[in-house]
Amino acid sequence: MLQTEVRQLIEEFRKLPGISLKNAHKLAYSVLNEPALKNVLKNIVSITEKLEICENCGFFRNHSSTCINCSEKNSEICVVATYSDMLAIERTGCFSGSYHILGGLIAPLENCLPEDLLIEQLRNRALKDPGIEILLALPFSIEGDATALYIKDVLDGTDVLLSRIARGLPAGCAPDVLDRRTVLEAFSGKTYIN
Numbered sequence: 001m002l003q004t005e006v007r008q009l010i011e012e013f014r015k016l017p018g019i020s021l022k023n024a025h026k027l028a029y030s031v032l033n034e035p036a037l038k039n040v041l042k043n044i045v046s047i048t049e050k051l052e053i054c055e056n057c058g059f060f061r062n063h064s065s066t067c068i069n070c071s072e073k074n075s076e077i078c079v080v081a082t083y084s085d086m087l088a089i090e091r092t093g094c095f096s097g098s099y100h101i102l103g104g105l106i107a108p109l110e111n112c113l114p115e116d117l118l119i120e121q122l123r124n125r126a127l128k129d130p131g132i133e134i135l136l137a138l139p140f141s142i143e144g145d146a147t148a149l150y151i152k153d154v155l156d157g158t159d160v161l162l163s164r165i166a167r168g169l170p171a172g173c174a175p176d177v178l179d180r181r182t183v184l185e186a187f188s189g190k191t192y193i194n
């Protein structure tokens with residue numbers, strides 16, 4: 001019953017994470033019904049074209065300028081698995097250094113290998129800033145432990161102070177689930193591991 005273009009529009013919206021079929025229908029209807037929303041879509045495209053993921057630290061950066069997260073000198077780097085984890089930490093205001101977003105955790109059964117993550121890049125950052133403290137804010141899970149251990153080995157021989165937060169961040173939690181108290185508790189202490 002739907003026109004091909006409408007069906008295509010719904011399919012495109014469905015490709016976005018977190019958009020159900022119902023939401024895709026709603027969005028398609030809204031965009032076609034409210035002309036101002038077409039501009040919103042155009043703006044999204046034009047803004048995203050200026051941005052990219054920094055290949056050095058995993059954070060967003062404007063591709064015509066240097067990355068604000070990893071280009072400035074910091075005394076501490078907080079290593080997280082995902083952007084969501086970083087957001088949850090950032091919201092609490094309990095960390096003021098720079099971040100390193102690995103892009104996941106080592107999980108061979110899910111085909112996520114060390115080379116798929118920004119681990120070598122973390123080593124490069126460590127080599128660039130001798131004496132820097134690297135705080136691992138990773139889940140206390142099999143994958144989180146394996147990743148922490150792997151990073152410890154990779155950083156062996158570099159001049160860094162490597163620590164891990166006292167309690168891991170719960171694995172696979174959306175940032176809104178990862179509440180402020182959980183994050184603050186996780187950051188309430190740390191263990192030095194090198």
Ligand SMILES: [Zn+2]
Nearest residue numbers: 054057067070
């Ligand atoms: Zn960067």
